[in-house]
Amino acid sequence: MTTVTATARVELQTPEGWVAVCDRDRLTPGRGVAVLLPDGSQAAVFTDRQGTLYAVANRDPFTGAYVLSRGLLGSTAEGRVYVASPLLKQRFDLSTGECLDDPAVAIAVHTVRLG
Template sequence: MTAAPGATTTWTTVCPLARIDVEGGVTALVGGRAVAVFRTHDDAVYALDNVDPFSRASVLARGIVGTRGDVPFVASPMLKQPFDLRTGVCLDDPEVRVASYAVRVVDGVVEVAAPEPGPGG
């Protein structure tokens, strides 16, 4: 995700990286949205919307984190659809996706960029 020229990114502090289990996830409220933050086996950190678009349940942070080839993904705990942690695209149905968010780790603390407001917001 890139910011528009002149735009300021608002970062929300989530937690220390050490509080997220390897191949696990946590949920945080970021800009009024439930966001799932994941840590992979190689300590990469990603953030997606927490709502599974297939079941409409807010559960992705409790999914199984793994890789398919070189693609890091989370499998929904409801119906097991895998979502690319980098883009939010469903690996089994590319027409379906969840929003992904910029993430950074500063001094061992995970921060997620707040979603940009939609039109009129």
């Protein structure tokens, strides 16, 4: 007999409701995963070393490339957790979406939970 254990699923809130996007164990602290949402848009899902989940738009507004999931996480001296774009290195606050290097630019932030 084989025992199957349930894996926690990461879910994002969409206008249609909560959508499961990946298994929790697929996330590595400090690295992202790109996910496709039902409306065709992409999100970048991250977890930090404390286990906090974050989800933001995957599109880098400076280049138009869908690469933020490939960025690295860091934090400011004030404790703001950010992802640095792998292309031009702009940093985006994962809680607010604000670009820390150009406050006139921001990315969408998604509500995320474990389901």
